[in-house]
Amino acid sequence: MRYAMAIDTRKCVGCSDCVVACQTENNVPIGFCRDWVSETVDGTYPNVSIELRSERCNHCDNSPCVRCCPTGASHFEDGGIVLVTHNKCIGCGACIESCPYEARYSHPDGYVDKCTFCIHRVRKGEKPACVSVCPTSCMYFGDLEDPNSEIVNVLKNRKFKALAPEAGTKPQIFYLV
Amino acid sequence: MKEELFVSGRNIPNIDPYLHIWHWQIPIYLFLGGLAAGILFLAGVYTILGKEKEMPATVKWAPFLVPFALIIGLFMLFLDLKHKMYFWQLYTTIRLESPMGWGAWVLMIMTPISIIWSASYIREVFPNWDWKFKFLYTFEAWVIRNRWYIAWPMAIYAVILGIYTGILLSAFNARPLWNTTILGPLFLVSGMSTGAACIILMSKSHEERRIISRLDLLFIVVELFFITHMIMGFLAGSEVQINAANLFLGGQFTVPFFVFVILLGLIFPAILEVLELIGYKMPIIIPAVFILFGGLIFRFIMVEAGQITRYLY
Numbered sequence: 001m002r003y004a005m006a007i008d009t010r011k012c013v014g015c016s017d018c019v020v021a022c023q024t025e026n027n028v029p030i031g032f033c034r035d036w037v038s039e040t041v042d043g044t045y046p047n048v049s050i051e052l053r054s055e056r057c058n059h060c061d062n063s064p065c066v067r068c069c070p071t072g073a074s075h076f077e078d079g080g081i082v083l084v085t086h087n088k089c090i091g092c093g094a095c096i097e098s099c100p101y102e103a104r105y106s107h108p109d110g111y112v113d114k115c116t117f118c119i120h121r122v123r124k125g126e127k128p129a130c131v132s133v134c135p136t137s138c139m140y141f142g143d144l145e146d147p148n149s150e151i152v153n154v155l156k157n158r159k160f161k162a163l164a165p166e167a168g169t170k171p172q173i174f175y176l177v
Numbered sequence: 178m179k180e181e182l183f184v185s186g187r188n189i190p191n192i193d194p195y196l197h198i199w200h201w202q203i204p205i206y207l208f209l210g211g212l213a214a215g216i217l218f219l220a221g222v223y224t225i226l227g228k229e230k231e232m233p234a235t236v237k238w239a240p241f242l243v244p245f246a247l248i249i250g251l252f253m254l255f256l257d258l259k260h261k262m263y264f265w266q267l268y269t270t271i272r273l274e275s276p277m278g279w280g281a282w283v284l285m286i287m288t289p290i291s292i293i294w295s296a297s298y299i300r301e302v303f304p305n306w307d308w309k310f311k312f313l314y315t316f317e318a319w320v321i322r323n324r325w326y327i328a329w330p331m332a333i334y335a336v337i338l339g340i341y342t343g344i345l346l347s348a349f350n351a352r353p354l355w356n357t358t359i360l361g362p363l364f365l366v367s368g369m370s371t372g373a374a375c376i377i378l379m380s381k382s383h384e385e386r387r388i389i390s391r392l393d394l395l396f397i398v399v400e401l402f403f404i405t406h407m408i409m410g411f412l413a414g415s416e417v418q419i420n421a422a423n424l425f426l427g428g429q430f431t432v433p434f435f436v437f438v439i440l441l442g443l444i445f446p447a448i449l450e451v452l453e454l455i456g457y458k459m460p461i462i463i464p465a466v467f468i469l470f471g472g473l474i475f476r477f478i479m480v481e482a483g484q485i486t487r488y489l490y
Contacts, residue, residue, distance in 0.1 A: 016185035037185040052184070064350055070278030071266040090266050091259025093198040094277045100351035100488040102196060105189045110260035164488040166415070167350055 002061075002144040003079040003117055004172040005131070006151050006160065007054050011138035014039060014052040018130035018139070022056075025118060025129035029108050034115040035130055051177075054130065054139065057082060057103040057115035058163065058171030065095035065104065073111075079143065080172065081119050086111040100167040117141070144172075196484045202257040204476035207342045208371070209250035210284070211364055211472065213243045214339035215372015217291060219389070221332025224324055234380035235389065237298045242375060243291040251284055276348045280341045287338055290331050297321050339365035346483060354421035354483040357410055363403040367472050370396035374446075374468035377461055386461055390450045393468070397447045404439070421486040430482045438478060442471010 014037050022028060022035050035056035042049045059082050066074045066082060073088035074095050084095075084104075089111040096104045096112060107113040118128035122141075126132065131139040142151035160174040183193075191197050216239045223232045258264055268285065272278040297320040300306045308314050320327065343364030346355040373393040380386045411422035424430045446464030453459040 014184045019185040032189050033185070033187055035185075036183050036187040039182055039184045041180045041182075067274045068277065068348060070272055070275040070281060071263075071270045072272055073266070087263060088266055089260050090263045091261070092254075092257065092277055093259065094275070094349075096192070096198045097196070097484070098349050098351050102192055102487070105192050106198065106259045110263075112259075163490045167488050169350075 001079040001146075002172070003059065003081055003122065003141070004144045004151060004174065005056075005117070005128075006140040006154050006158075006174045006176055008136075008138040008140075008154075008158075008176040009051050009053055010176065011136045012037070012052040012054060013136055015135060017133050017135055018054050021129040021133040022115070022118075025121075026116070028113075032105055032107070032113070034103075034113070053163075053175055055101065055103070055163070056130070056173065057099075057117075058101055058169065058173045059115075059117060060172065061170035062168060064098035064100075064167075064169060068094045068098045070094065077119060079122075081117045081122075082114075083116055083119065084112050084114060100164050100169060101171075196487070197481075199257065199480055199484065201477070202253040204473070204480045206250045206253040206257070207345065207364065207476045207480070208473045209246040209253070210280075210342045211339055211368025211476075212371045212375060212469075213246045213250070213287070213291065213368075214335045214342070214365070215369040216240055216243050216246075216375055217287070217294075217372075218332050218335035218339070218369060219372060219376060219392075220294070221328040221335060224328035225332065227325075231382075232385050232388070233382065234385055235376050237301065238379050239372070239376045240291060240298075241295045241302075242379075244288060244295060247284060247288045247291060251288070254281075276341065276345045280345055283334065283338050283341055287334055290327070290334065293320055294324075294327065294331065297324065336365065339368040342368060346479065349483075351488065352483045352486050353415075353417040353488070354411075354424065354479070354486040356418075357407055359403055359407045359410065360479075363400065363407060364476075366396050366400045366403060367475060370400060371469050371472040374465040374472075377465045387454070390453060390461075390464075393464075394447060394450050394454070397443050397450075397468075401439075401443055417486065417488055421482075424482050424486070430478055433474065434478055437474040438471050441467055442474060443468075446471070 016037050019033055019035055023033060026034060028034055035054060037052060037054050040051045059080055061080060063082050066076060070092060071088050071090055073085045075083060077083050091106060091110045104112050104114040121128060127141050131141045140151045140154050142149035144152060155174060158176045160176050162171040162174055187193055220236050220240045223235050229236045255264055267281045297317055340361040343361035347357055347360035349355050370393055373389050373396060376389050377386050408422050411418040425434045446467045449459050449464040
């Protein structure tokens with residue numbers, strides 16, 4: 001099992017519903033977020049192209065955050081989901097430094113927090129909160145090892161990219177372009 | 178033209194707009210670690226060479242600073258933690274992949290060694306010192322008999338500690354300025370140099386100061402070579418590494434780096450040490466203080482500058 005997400009940058013309208021859904025679902029403290037939407041504008045008017053990306057932890061296969069954690073608080077769960085065990089985390093900040101995506105932050109309670117792919121929902125067979133609320137259905141979540149899954153299908157038929165693959169982290173969030 | 182912005186709004190403290198998770202505590206921790214490594218390495222080496230008599234400050238007096246430096250350093254690491262009450266988790270896990278983890282263990286070994294080393298000399302400073310318990314006298318006698326054997330692991334661990342202060346940063350692939358293998362040797366040499374400066378400050382023997390000054394001069398030259406090498410390596414690297422080098426070559430850290438680290442922290446004390454060695458009378462305190470100051474500023478700059486370098490996508 002290898003959970004991953006594919007996000008269609010051509011369908012995303014940048015409404016930030018995914019961000020709000022995540023904050024509500026996971027009780028993210030005010031002023032913080034586990035996912036965010038970035039807009040890259042390329043070119044000058046009138047030849048402009050815009051790419052909207054809903055970004056979050058990439059649940060990398062080769063996670064620098066798991067490697068550098070001195071206590072083992074950052075770890076892999078089933079399906080390659082990267083999680084932080086709160087009462088093992090000492091808040092040293094090494095994982096925040098090690099993440100090329102700046103997807104982790106220091107929770108006001110002290111431990112490090114990040115996207116969990118809504119593992120509590122996924123275990124019940126539901127989709128992550130961000131995916132389930134997306135009004136344009138631009139996000140696909142599923143198991144890369146299941147040949148019949150929606151995500152495998154969409155990645156087969158569309159061109160896609162990952163963020164900063166040169167960092168060697170083997171990110172598992174794919175952006176359909 | 179390419180422009181990127183967060184349309185969902187994102188202003189997480191210490192992450193946006195620039196990463197700033199490690200504050201002043203980490204540079205001080207790295208500085209004290211390097212300083213301790215430098216002193217213990219030289220103390221170990223001169224003990225192995227059998228020069229305790231000729232080099233009293235190196236072997237006996239400067240190591241008294243080390244337990245304090247290491248304990249304050251560890252306290253700085255503790256201050257940096259955001260989930261402080263769980264700090265003990267560091268010592269219930271051994272994770273060799275994590276530099277922070279094995280560094281904490283190296284310090285756990287180094288601190289008792291440095292305390293034992295200094296304790297074995299304490300009765301030379303305070304002849305009336307009373308150990309109170311007989312077993313402590315027995316242990317002291319054992320340490321004094323076996324100093325030569327203790328000096329070996331002490332010198333080796335000192336090198337590991339010195340290199341660790343650099344590897345703690347260089348292990349982070351995500352921060353291009355840190356992600357260079359030269360950082361380990363560079364921080365080691367810089368630590369040796371600050372350790373030597375401490376010994377020079379504490380030494381009363383002209384000959385000892387002369388020997389350590391010459392050694393320090395060598396450390397400074399090697400450090401300058403490593404810094405040049407590091408910047409050359411970045412300039413020959415990928416875009417993110419070129420951007421990292423440019424922080425020092427015209428970017429926002431150019432002035433503090435060249436003025437405080439290169440000129441005042443390395444070249445100026447090196448010139449004074451050369452003048453001293455060729456016979457001019459110099460107040461030895463000046464180059465030593467500048468080296469310590471330069472070493473501290475160097476770590477502050479590396480920690481601050483490294484955090485703002487990142488991958489582009």
